[in-house]
Amino acid sequence: MNERQTSKEPRSGGDREGLLNRREALKAGAVGAVGAIGVLSGYTAARAAVDDKSAGQVRYAMVIDLRKCIGCHACSVACKSENNVPLGVWRTWVKQVERGGFPSTQRHFLPRLCNHCQEPACVEACPTRSAYQRDDGVVLVREERCIGCKLCMAACPYDARFFHPEKKIVNKCTFCVHRVDKGVVPSCVNTCQGNARIFGDLNDPDSDVAKLVARESVQVLKPELGTEPRVFYIGADTGTMGRVRKEI
């Protein structure tokens, strides 16, 4: 009873002022909330636009079948000469790990390259949108726009990017788009001794990569980071995929 009365007709001017202040505070809060929602929905829309990678069209991917890899490094060499990659930096390489002691030893191979991630961390971080993703999923650098800030290098959790010592911009594996766009497979795939590297359109159910991904149990590097790599491994040694400790 008392409560209703006070809320209907404030007893003193001071109270009314308090009421007004509260109302104003509420209003300000509401305006703030609406503003925040506006900003957030703008962000979500922008993200959705970025995320909308039209389904039903070509999506290039690679499968690396480690049951067939012999660790010959021919892929690394082919890439170097195909793409004029300078000394000291690599677009693709073959990580090798040795385990055990004589006579029970193992050696594991893990060919590495840019994963042409579906959710590329590098593209997210680039302040000039020089790092970008084509509709077919290939992640590239706009060389004429890149300022060489190296933030994409820092953002990539796979060490796939490097600073090009001559061009003074960031450089990386391009999935050999200059070849792929003309209907030829990437140089590393072309040269692979054991046919361990397989390249193709993941969205085409009849392609070799799509069939392998559908049939075999495939692995990707650091799936927990949400980058959704599109380089798949078959039969990779988990110890070699992670950061290697001295003992396991």
Next chain:
Amino acid sequence: MPQVIFYDVNHHEAMGLLVVIYFFMSGLGAGAFLTGAAFQLFGGPNGAKIAKRAAIAAPILLIPGLLCLMLDLGQPMRFFNLMLYFNVQSIASWGVWLINIFMGLSVLFALLHFAGKAKAARPLAYLGSVFAIAVGLYSGMLLYQMRGYELWHSALVPPIFLVSAIASGMAVVLLLSRGSDPQAIRTLTRALAVVIGVDLVLALTEILTLVWSHGAKGEAADVILSGGFGFMFIGLYLILGLVLPLLLLMRRQAGRGVYVTIAVMVLVGTLAMRFVIVIGGQAVPLS
């Protein structure tokens, strides 16, 4: 079973010394601005002298930092691309505008104070403070966005960067406070003690969460707690930069010499911390 990497490629660091200096200097600028603005708004006539010196120091500290950032680019002449293109998802893209606006505001603020028109600078003090806080936070956010590096990808990194920016900015103002009102200096040192205390709590929390982590986070803890990085982080940042200044600030009476010592310690500590987080953060290999 023993295990060795027989062959692997680890590419060079993405962020080097120039980025460390940029983070340090922009933090000094933001911290000095905040100190100046606080003294102008709440310091009364006693704080006017300190406010003026802090206001003038802010852009002088900020601009060399921005030059370092430009020199770090592979293509410094293309820096304007940062303004021509915008990426909503990139913290750096937002940061460029934050720091541009903050630089403009701090130059204006300094000029008004220099011209003796401190009264007219009051609205700028409010507005600039918002941007100064944003600039202090954003460098940590920038690191946070890089999910591959455990030392960077922690929610505590942005607040640690902000708080240490404020502490180091205050330290610069303390260095410049010679001959100002003793009451104002006492206020400044008290506030500095509080900020250092907060910094200490944040730093200890970060260390403890790292120590109790596993995998790559655990390795990151090894990096900052042992070897050269450990010396810098524990010795220079935690002890020399936080604990000792805090103890010195607790003394009731202190002379000019003590204040200068405190300020230098805080500055060395902040620089060491930035170095360890940025460079040491990249010391745990990605594969």
